[in-house]
Amino acid sequence: MKFVKRYWLVLVGLAVVLPTLWPLLRNDFFQMHDFTHVARLVELDAALKAGQIPPRWAPDFGWGYGMPLFHFYGPLPYYLAELLYKISVPAVWAIKAVFALNYFFGFYFMYLWAREHWGKIGGLISALAFVYLPYRAVEFYVRGALGELTAMTLIPLLFYALKKRRLILAALAWTGIFLSHNVIALFSLGFVGLYFLWHFKNWRQWLIVSGLTLGLSAWFVVPAFFEKNLTVVDNLTGGYSHYSLHFIYLRQLWQRTWGYGGSILGLEDGLSFQLGWPHLLLILPALFLWRRLTWLWLSLIVAIFMMTFHSKFIWDAIPILALAQFPWRLLAIAATLVAFFAGAVFSLRDWGIFQSRSVLELVVIAIIVLNIGYFRPQKFSPVDDYYYTDRQRIANEMSYILADYLPKTANTPSPLRVDWFETEATVSGVMVKPGSFAADLAATRSAQFNFNQYYFPGWQANLDGQAVSLGVEPSIGRVNLIVPEGDHHLKISLTKTPIQRWSDIISLLSLSGLVFYYARNRRT
Numbered sequence: 001m002k003f004v005k006r007y008w009l010v011l012v013g014l015a016v017v018l019p020t021l022w023p024l025l026r027n028d029f030f031q032m033h034d035f036t037h038v039a040r041l042v043e044l045d046a047a048l049k050a051g052q053i054p055p056r057w058a059p060d061f062g063w064g065y066g067m068p069l070f071h072f073y074g075p076l077p078y079y080l081a082e083l084l085y086k087i088s089v090p091a092v093w094a095i096k097a098v099f100a101l102n103y104f105f106g107f108y109f110m111y112l113w114a115r116e117h118w119g120k121i122g123g124l125i126s127a128l129a130f131v132y133l134p135y136r137a138v139e140f141y142v143r144g145a146l147g148e149l150t151a152m153t154l155i156p157l158l159f160y161a162l163k164k165r166r167l168i169l170a171a172l173a174w175t176g177i178f179l180s181h182n183v184i185a186l187f188s189l190g191f192v193g194l195y196f197l198w199h200f201k202n203w204r205q206w207l208i209v210s211g212l213t214l215g216l217s218a219w220f221v222v223p224a225f226f227e228k229n230l231t232v233v234d235n236l237t238g239g240y241s242h243y244s245l246h247f248i249y250l251r252q253l254w255q256r257t258w259g260y261g262g263s264i265l266g267l268e269d270g271l272s273f274q275l276g277w278p279h280l281l282l283i284l285p286a287l288f289l290w291r292r293l294t295w296l297w298l299s300l301i302v303a304i305f306m307m308t309f310h311s312k313f314i315w316d317a318i319p320i321l322a323l324a325q326f327p328w329r330l331l332a333i334a335a336t337l338v339a340f341f342a343g344a345v346f347s348l349r350d351w352g353i354f355q356s357r358s359v360l361e362l363v364v365i366a367i368i369v370l371n372i373g374y375f376r377p378q379k380f381s382p383v384d385d386y387y388y389t390d391r392q393r394i395a396n397e398m399s400y401i402l403a404d405y406l407p408k409t410a411n412t413p414s415p416l417r418v419d420w421f422e423t424e425a426t427v428s429g430v431m432v433k434p435g436s437f438a439a440d441l442a443a444t445r446s447a448q449f450n451f452n453q454y455y456f457p458g459w460q461a462n463l464d465g466q467a468v469s470l471g472v473e474p475s476i477g478r479v480n481l482i483v484p485e486g487d488h489h490l491k492i493s494l495t496k497t498p499i500q501r502w503s504d505i506i507s508l509l510s511l512s513g514l515v516f517y518y519a520r521n522r523r524t
Contacts, residue, residue: 021100028380036402060391081098109157113160117340179217243325246325248327255274259271304330440489441487458496459494
């Protein structure tokens, strides 16, 4: 009994979360829209082994010519998976573990936040509602949106920390959102800004939280924003991915239709945007508490409004919103708030019906029974079909799928890379790893040397100890240079641009200051 009393929340969390994760216990895996997670983990691991700190270049995507994937794509979930991969956990199971941790920590973070407002029982109902949100099932079992799922998991922790005025924890949670998914981070700017606008007397807290968040995430956020024009990412906001094709209708927040397809213009989308019947019904009594948390109700209204066609004039007026591609991604905010409000009814002391144990049991059963069916994949498949770790297969088969951040100079599709270089000179003593190349060259006459990695700012060459200029070979867009007649030693390496270097320094100083602050406080 002592064990149960001490670890009751852990036991409840296990009982609540495990039914949503049963497909992970199988040896195989399942198909989802984004099945490149294992490949991303392998590329991150290769970059770290090559000494890239922080890793930015994925050497095998782009038909083996590489691209700055982790320069722009939220890396936090893959860092977490890398911790497991480093201790010999298979890559597939490392990715599965990160998905699972999102559900366990999502339950706990929502409980912490909601408990502060609704008490223990209300907190548990909100946490249960968060776990069984249909959109959480969409993010995992349909879309496979690991970055978005991770960012969404951290939203309750951020709001909890703001409520408790634990500024450093708030900054760490917000930093985690920025490092998990660019779009959710973009949306969070508006909603956290709304919080501090509503609580303007706490403007000093706003400065501390936002300043520390920017400092800790600068190594990723600043280069990702200022150097995105060097990639084809802007092309991803047009055509099918243009936001104007992906607004939703209010009725879709209620409709229980389910599918494993994609988003289209109109009402016949292949995936669900529902908020959950029990969730929506539970928030109706919570409307009586609107005066207590007006800014959160306003945030929910804004999030829902911005997903509909009625907000198109705002999307048209703010160009940066086009990077979101799909307005319904605001479900990460809206669904989190709906789950939070779901527990509010159990704080209404004047409503005796909600103090009844039978009503509590009915609510728990309704949330689970009406939503558990969504937490299953469409189809299982052998691991090697989609989640392989072979780097050559990644270059062969993933390049067409993941081309989001190819350099603009890349000529796509390129022929598959066979070797790391191409030249008429004689090459010996080759040493190559992601982000660097070294070799001895013997040229009987001036010769062109093509290094088979796409050109991107930061590539530098050193010939016989002297810096030489690099060019872009036009047929593929790879790095090239002219090697004069004679014997030479060539080094090519991917270095940091000034923006990257200064961003790294800002984050390092911010982290050092945080460590110093904690160390000093512990001594006192």
